[in-house]
Structures are given as C-alpha cells and as structure tokens.
Amino acid sequence: MPEVFGAKPHERPVPRISIHAFVEFPDTGAALQRAGADRRLAKAHLNVQLGGIGAAVEHYHGVVTPNLLLVETRLNGQAALEELDRLAHVCDPATKVIVVGRTNDVELYRELMRRGASEYLVAPLNPIHLIEVISGLYLEPGASPIGRVVAFVGARGGVGASSLAHNTGWCVAEELHINTTIVDFDLPFGTTALDFNDEPSQGVAEALSAPERLDDVLLDRLLIKRGEHLSLFTAPAALERDYDASTDAYESVLDAVRQITPCVIVDLPHVWAPWVKATLVNADEIVIVATPDLASLRNAKSMAELLKNNRPNDAPPRLVLNQVGSPSAPRSRPRISPRRWASIRPASSISIRSSSARPPTTARC
Numbered sequence: 001m002p003e004v005f006g007a008k009p010h011e012r013p014v015p016r017i018s019i020h021a022f023v024e025f026p027d028t029g030a031a032l033q034r035a036g037a038d039r040r041l042a043k044a045h046l047n048v049q050l051g052g053i054g055a056a057v058e059h060y061h062g063v064v065t066p067n068l069l070l071v072e073t074r075l076n077g078q079a080a081l082e083e084l085d086r087l088a089h090v091c092d093p094a095t096k097v098i099v100v101g102r103t104n105d106v107e108l109y110r111e112l113m114r115r116g117a118s119e120y121l122v123a124p125l126n127p128i129h130l131i132e133v134i135s136g137l138y139l140e141p142g143a144s145p146i147g148r149v150v151a152f153v154g155a156r157g158g159v160g161a162s163s164l165a166h167n168t169g170w171c172v173a174e175e176l177h178i179n180t181t182i183v184d185f186d187l188p189f190g191t192t193a194l195d196f197n198d199e200p201s202q203g204v205a206e207a208l209s210a211p212e213r214l215d216d217v218l219l220d221r222l223l224i225k226r227g228e229h230l231s232l233f234t235a236p237a238a239l240e241r242d243y244d245a246s247t248d249a250y251e252s253v254l255d256a257v258r259q260i261t262p263c264v265i266v267d268l269p270h271v272w273a274p275w276v277k278a279t280l281v282n283a284d285e286i287v288i289v290a291t292p293d294l295a296s297l298r299n300a301k302s303m304a305e306l307l308k309n310n311r312p313n314d315a316p317p318r319l320v321l322n323q324v325g326s327p328s329a330p331r332s333r334p335r336i337s338p339r340r341w342a343s344i345r346p347a348s349s350i351s352i353r354s355s356s357a358r359p360p361t362t363a364r365c
C-alpha cells in the first residue's frame with residue numbers, strides 16, 4: 001500500500017547537482033528549460049547550450065565536467081559512437097552522461113550503455129520523463145519510496161483549511177489504511193492537538209529548530225501516534241517563543257517525514273511568507289480552501305495563479321469551497337453563489353463542502 005500511495009518516481013526531488021546540456025535542436029532545449037523550471041529540479045543547477053557533442057568536446061578541454069552531462073547527437077549508429085568516444089576523452093569519470101538521439105536504435109542503446117553512458121533518450125523529450133530519469137540516476141540502490149506531500153492552505157483565516165486537512169488525514173489513515181502524518185505548521189495557533197483531543201507539544205517546533213538532528217529515532221519520539229496508521233506532528237500553540245525557522249528547515253522537516261510516511265498532510269496557516277510559498281510550490285498536491293465570499297475567492301484566485309506559474313509540470317491546485325450555505329457564516333460578508341463561482345472557473349470537477357448536509361465540493365483551479 002505505501003508504494004501505491006507514495007510519491008511517483010518523477011516526484012522525487014533531484015539533489016543539488018550541476019547539469020550541463022549541449023543540444024542540437026530547439027525542441028530539446030525547450031524541453032530541458034521546462035524541466036529546469038520544475039520544482040523537483042529546484043536544487044540542481046542546469047545550464048543549456050547549443051552545439052551538441054562537438055561543442056561539449058570543445059568546451060571541456062581542460063575544464064572539469066559537471067555531475068551530469070546531457071548531450072544530443074544528430075548522428076546514428078557508428079558515427080554517433082565515434083562522436084561519443086571523442087567526448088569520453090575530456091569527460092571526468094565521475095560525470096554521468098545522458099545521450100539524446102533521434103533514432104530508436106536498440107543496438108546503439110546497448111553500445112552506449114556498454115561504453116558507460118547512463119541513459120539514451122529518444123527526442124522529442126518529455127520534461128517529466130527526463131526528471132524521472134535524472135532523479136533515478138541519483139537514487140541510492142535499495143532506497144525506500146518516499147511519501148506524497150499534500151498541503152492544505154486557507155484563502156483566508158478561518159475558512160476551514162485545518163478542519164479539512166485533519167479530516168482528510170484521518171480518512172486516509174482510518175479508511176484507506178495508509179500510514180499518514182499530519183504536520184501542523186501553524187506553530188502559534190495550530191489546532192491539530194485540539195481536534196484530536198491531545199495535548200499540544202513542542203514536536204514540530206523542536207524539529208524545526210534542529211532539522212539536521214531529525215533521524216528516525218527523534219521523529220519517533222516527537223510524533224504522537226493516533227491509531228494504527230495516523231501520526232500527528234502537533235504545534236506548540238503557544239505564544240511565548242518566537243518562531244523564526246528558515247525556509248530550508250521547513251523543507252528538511254517535510255523531507256524527513258516523507259522518508260517514513262507514505263502520506264504527509266501539511267496544515268499551513270493563512271500567512272504569506274517565503275516558507276509558506278516554498279512549501280506550497282514543493283508539495284505534490286495542493287488544496288486551497290475558500291469560502292464563497294469576495295475576499296476569499298480573490299485570494300484563492302491569486303494563490304492558484306501564482307502556484308500554477310511556479311509549477312508548470314504539475315496539476316493545478318484543488319479548490320474546496322467550504323461553508324457554502326452555512327448559517328453560522330457572517331451575514332455581513334457578500335456571498336457568491338456556487339453556481340456563479342463554477343461559471344467563472346474554466347476548470348473541471350467542482351464539489352462543495354458545507355456545514356449543512358451537502359456533500360463536499362472540490363475543483364481544479
């Protein structure tokens with residue numbers, strides 16, 4: 001089950017490596033640029049140049065080659081192999097080489113592998129497949145699968161983002177029997193402990209203050225077990241201390257949690273800070289929760305647009321309209337009917353969550 005729910009192969013982030021590419025055709029360059037803009041390649045440094053293998057050979061005379069070299073050839077068969085042999089003379093043995101060609105030639109593939117190339121890809125390249133291949137090259141043998149990170153954020157405060165995050169986490173754990181951790185990143189005001197009837201703890205705050213110490217043993221101590229499949233990483237919900245962890249610390253905590261849990265639900269506060277933006281951009285799935293009032297929908301639209309621009313190869317965020325028709329919702333706030341909301345969305349499936357008996361509503365932004 002964890003393998004089924006965990007991150008897909010292309011969702012593994014690529015480590016901090018340098019990648020140089022020497023392409024022959026503009027479409028290969030465009031595919032590489034698209035892959036380079038992807039969140040999974042955010043740590044890697046990608047440089048794309050024209051000129052193919054010939055330009056690479058010239059460039060690396062007396063120059064150290066990068067961690068990964070991607071070279072494109074126009075040639076086939078023996079001619080392509082001879083061109084590659086010239087590259088081998090200037091290429092550092094530690095450098096991995098991906099060759100891109102135009103022909104689906106099994107013989108050429110076998111011969112390239114025999115000569116030490118890491119992969120042979122046939123153009124036109126698919127950016128997602130390319131990320132998957134690169135990620136696979138840096139995967140340690142026997143590494144276990146990592147979890148999927150699903151981030152919940154409210155378009156305004158109080159729209160029910162935490163309620164939805166906690167209920168979703170509970171359902172995934174209890175009904176689908178998938179090991180799940182709910183991570184409460186709302187350090188001063190988080191409600192995870194309240195909602196699960198637990199004491200607030202220093203768990204997340206302690207992890208964020210020293211993410212480099214976060215191994216399986218420490219995680220086990222900081223996480224609160226709630227049933228067979230659910231763990232909680234609760235927030236202190238206290239105001240005495242300042243919470244000023246770095247963006248990298250938030251990322252490291254999630255990296256550590258996803259090493260041990262196939263489903264990671266992140267409950268984000270409604271604030272716009274660099275670490276919130278980075279957590280959303282890096283999530284495998286995003287849920288924006290809004291209520292049907294003007295400010296909430298305006299904010300949801302701004303967030304969705306920004307996230308779509310920053311995640312060109314991902315599905316758009318999901319939008320959940322909550323508290324639709326709720327009698328408890330403030331009357332002073334102008335309401336927008338779900339029908340009108342649906343009519344202004346270009347997107348697909350819509351569902352509505354309300355405090356009345358109606359079923360939940362989600363849409364792709």
Ligand SMILES: Nc1ncnc2c1ncn2[C@@H]1O[C@H](COP(=O)(O)OP(=O)(O)O)[C@@H](O)[C@H]1O
Nearest residue numbers: 154157158159160161162163164323353354355
């Ligand atoms: N669909 C709903 N119907 C009724 N009350 C709701 C609904 N969704 C959320 N609430 C209530 O609204 C309040 C704020 O919810 P919360 O999940 O903490 O919001 P957020 O995390 O967006 O600030 C809570 O008291 C919660 O129980």
Ligand SMILES: [Mg+2]
Nearest residue numbers: 161162186269
């Ligand atoms: Mg909340």
